[in-house]
Amino acid sequence: MSTPDAQGTQPLIRARDLVLNFGQTQALRGISLDVYPGEVLAVMGPSGSGKSTLLHTLAGVLVPDSGTVRIGTRVLGELDQATRDDLRLRECGFVFQSGQLLPDLGALDNVTIPLLLAGVRRREAIDRGRAELDRLGVGQYGARYPAELSGGQAQRVAIARALVTRPRVLFADEPTGALDSLSAETTMVALTDLARADGTAVVLVTHDARTAAYADREIIVRDGRISAGIGVPLVDENPADAGTTAGFSAHPGFSR
Numbered sequence: 593m594s595t596p597d598a599q600g601t602q603p604l605i606r607a608r609d610l611v612l613n614f615g616q617t618q619a620l621r622g623i624s625l626d627v628y629p630g631e632v633l634a635v636m637g638p639s640g641s642g643k644s645t646l647l648h649t650l651a652g653v654l655v656p657d658s659g660t661v662r663i664g665t666r667v668l669g670e671l672d673q674a675t676r677d678d679l680r681l682r683e684c685g686f687v688f689q690s691g692q693l694l695p696d697l698g699a700l701d702n703v704t705i706p707l708l709l710a711g712v713r714r715r716e717a718i719d720r721g722r723a724e725l726d727r728l729g730v731g732q733y734g735a736r737y738p739a740e741l742s743g744g745q746a747q748r749v750a751i752a753r754a755l756v757t758r759p760r761v762l763f764a765d766e767p768t769g770a771l772d773s774l775s776a777e778t779t780m781v782a783l784t785d786l787a788r789a790d791g792t793a794v795v796l797v798t799h800d801a802r803t804a805a806y807a808d809r810e811i812i813v814r815d816g817r818i819s820a821g822i823g824v825p826l827v828d829e830n831p832a833d834a835g836t837t838a839g840f841s842a843h844p845g846f847s848r
């Protein structure tokens with residue numbers, strides 16, 4: 593059963609009872625959550641608590657030992673590897689801490705790659721790539737190589753590359769981890785404004801409370817479980833349908 597929100601919208605990501613072990617290490621111990629279109633969910637928690645494992649499981653990069661992930665109407669566990677890879681290419685964008693731009697290509701060429709991989713013709717890919725760089729405020733740097741960009745500029749190029757295909761879901765792992773606080777702020781404003789405008793669901797792993805403050809909701813992961821959440825309830829309160837739920841309260845520090 594899916595769980596529409598108050599406006600009747602269905603979740604874009606729907607995870608239930610995710611369990612994943614690396615040998616003896618229980619990285620995920622039963623995590624359930626929903627993320628809605630245009631919503632930004634921050635995942636926080638101590639080092640080693642399972643945040644990146646959760647992100648990779650939601651993205652279908654890791655396959656859980658049990659539990660399900662649904663993106664839109666598709667259950668990842670029911671897809672073969674090639675179909676899962678294709679879904680990831682077409683419907684998911686990724687932003688990492690740093691260094692993910694291809695160093696031998698200019699900024700614009702970096703942004704056009706996902707379009708070309710998706711079969712978009714070169715001329716159109718270039719036009720769309722330029723427009724996306726403009727949208728991120730880095731249109732003037734299209735010809736520069738990554739090494740010629742500041743950390744914040746490079747990260748906005750990386751976000752342009754992640755959003756240029758208009759993914760339904762954006763996964764961001766410490767996207768501000770290598771940035772000074774001003775660049776981090778600019779980056780988060782761009783990322784969250786554009787994701788909301790596009791109706792993209794965002795899962796954002798971060799250690800930084802200031803970065804998490806740009807999210808609509810936060811969860812804290814500890815020892816592979818959701819130990820706390822801030823915002824609206826994560827899943828249906830129906831116990832037959834819900835996995836780990838936590839006590840939720842209004843966000844105390846959300847001040848934008």
Ligand SMILES: Nc1ncnc2c1ncn2[C@@H]1O[C@H](COP(=O)(O)OP(=O)(O)OP(=O)(O)O)[C@@H](O)[C@H]1O
Pocket residue numbers: 614617618619637638639640641642643644645646
């Ligand atoms: N490929 C792997 N093989 C074995 N154990 C792993 C692997 N990846 C993660 N783990 C373990 O799973 C647990 C969760 O790791 P994960 O990387 O998800 O944590 P995290 O919360 O993202 O940590 P950090 O904040 O330090 O990045 C840790 O105990 C980690 O050592």
